[in-house]
Amino acid sequence: MKSKNSGQREKGTKLLSIRDLYVEGFSDERWHPIVRGVDLSLKRGEVLGLIGESGAGKSTIGLAAMGYAKPGCRITQGSILFDGIDLLAMAETARRRLRGSRIAYVAQSAAASFNPAHRLLDQTVETVVAHGIASREAANRDAIKLYRRLHLPDPDTIGFRYPHQVSGGQLQRAMTAMAMACRPDLIVFDEPTTALDVTTQVEVLASIRKIVEEFNTAAIYVTHDLAVVAQMADRIMVLRHGRTVEEAETRQMLAAPAEDYTRTLWAVRKLAKPEVPAADHLLTIDNITAAYAGKVKVLQDVSIKVPRGRTVAVVGESGSGKSTLARVITGLLSPVSGSISFAGHRLPRTLKERPKDILRRIQMIYQMPDNALNPRQTVEEVISRPLEFYLGLKGAACDRRVGELMHMIEMDESFLDRLPGELSGGQKQRICIARALAANPELIICDEVTSALDQIVQEEILKLLMRLQQEFGVSYIFITHDIATVRAIADEIVVMHQGKVVEQGLKTEILTPPHAPYTELLLSSVPEMDPDWLTKLLETRERKRVGAAN
């Protein structure tokens, strides 16, 4: 993909040229600008990374490169020349012939973007057959070859499965195969690994990079993750509010970003707090085993200690049992065996058996503030409910406390009349934090609270949580799959894999080698800013694999 990896690959002639692009989106009864005058050019075989926070217009630009605007959006101005053809001037039917065959698309969520009703193979070859490029038999054979090149397991038969029968990482590779089926000149990758675990992400990144390089395909790689784009792109363009902030060769951009905004994108990853060992433990989990509806055990013999006034980060990939652990602690799921003691007392297993005061002392904040807030309740109603329910506050006392809480989460009281729909993602998460704090809890379980947010907003939320811990001595169980967040906030770390605790200890103990094998895999899979990181990692793993085989 990058010239240095493919032995000074020849960059070809100009393939795509976007000039002065303006795109608008329709919401709240009027048109809002999404992209405001972006220029972009791409040569054959070149990979351009588009990076920026959500709302920067990066996906919209990626789609515009296909001459496409999402329903509810329109391209109002500018020119898009693809291989000398003006995409905006041509008829829709002609554009349709280009899409899929010469310009292909790989979507963020492969699980949602594959049609559940058809087999993978049929979907992979659909474009080839519909555009009349090859017969179905030839296309099927070629698809199987592509599956093999992308290292999909059982390439001969995996195509006969339905989307729900294969894993997310495999689907994302199958989608890359689908995009490759017509051997397009350009592929738009729209956050292809954002929904994946780090361990899976490495494999998918490696597959994508290999195949794009082999076919000398040009690509636009849209992501919000700088470390990822550093591995994939020859050139990076930073976007904000629909405008270009800066554009440079990958190495140059990483070594010396010119703009302040670009530097703030780096900052979050540098956030780190020194760990503080704890004096005593607030919560002790002993040999918990849990299962859903008597089926496979999701947690096996899990024992964890949560120090008072500190943060324990629980890390692991999806399916490792992190969220189930939270459900057991809060009493939503009663464990099959084992016990939990909280502040020296044994916790009843189920929610019903727990007195209100225990419920008050353990609060929870969720990943999706959108789902956790009632869209019909104002901020004031959301925050005063726990005050009334747990503490019996009413009238002026309640209002005063709501004001204090708003002050704690650094939000103005003018927000109190707003509905959740009128707030940004970060503001909504702050309201969720205020709601948890309102109960004066001793323990807050944070379930992936920052993973739906942009990096800059993430940093603000993490700083707020740390400040609140210092002021009120509340303990956190911080469930996350993001190692950067762990570095930023944790005192202790628990590594989980397939329902078991792999390792636990102080942050420095866990993060400095030697690691347990799974921790090693997890930590090494976290992308780093070094543009050679992926290449080196793959080499190291290959050496180890060969070494182990001998």
Added chain:
Amino acid sequence: MNPVVRMVLQRLGLGLITLFIVTIIIFSAIAMLPGDFAKAMLGQSATPETVAAFQREIGIDRPPVERYFAWVGQIVQGDFGSSFASRTGYRRTVAEIIAPRLYNTMFLAVMTALIAVPLALGLGILAALYRNSWFDRVVNTVTLTTISFPEFFVAYMLAYLIISRDTFIGTEFAQSLPEWLAASINWVLNLVPKFPTLANISDQTPFWEHVWRAALPSITLTLVIVAHMMRMTRAAIINMLASPYIDMARLKGMSPMAIVLRHALPNAWAPIVTVIAFNLAYLIVGVVVVEVVFVYPGIGQLMVDAVKSRDVPVVQACALIFAATYILLNLTADIISIATNPRLLHPR
């Protein structure tokens, strides 16, 4: 066992249980009807002794529980019993009374379904494809209009249309119009085939003659049921069009028609099939009004007559057939919904 097979067996079992409960409801409901066959037959002037003797003869003097079990016992053996209209030496079984009527009803239902279901699906798909266009609006308005009128009104209007074909030119209204206009209206009216306005048929009627005579009832029923199915097809498809995989199909360069047929429709079957089943059940269970208007000898009229004369075995058999129709059609809809869902059909 394959989960689909298991689910089908499970539903069949549940259907049988439902049917059993329905027998209890039917029996008690009919037992609660005021009057009985004997009184209805002999009239008000009959002496209590004659009534009692007649009640004994047809067996309705026995306690209800005993009669219920006798009835259910017969049904399990496939015997619907004898009509109260039977006399010694002249036994009329319920089966032989119902069979020709049921055949007629099924004939009309199947014929209507063959017209209405493809029509509704086709219109629904086109309306979804050209949503918010003038075509979509016209189809929606027309189907909504036809469903808004009571079915007897639609039936009489159609019959009136057929009659106007011959009589229009002679009406005062036609003579008050300019000659060219009256002539062209007459010409248009004459394009309408001269369907029979009375659908009187017997078991000797040849097949195509039967089709011809059932045309007007069938068109009436089509107008009544098409709107519901068409609108559900349209809504279910449009609902699917918001899915990410539809965006993906657009970005793969698929044509709008291919997107609707290949990508949206296969995922939209479940709600559509449920509505189709509901309307097909209506074709068998709820057509009595249309039967009366066109004098079509279907099972609906038979049941109404039987209720009037308190011919309990016939009423019970009709009610049971209706219940079984509902259960069977809904079962079929469930099975189709499952069979079109790859998550259930092909488990991990």
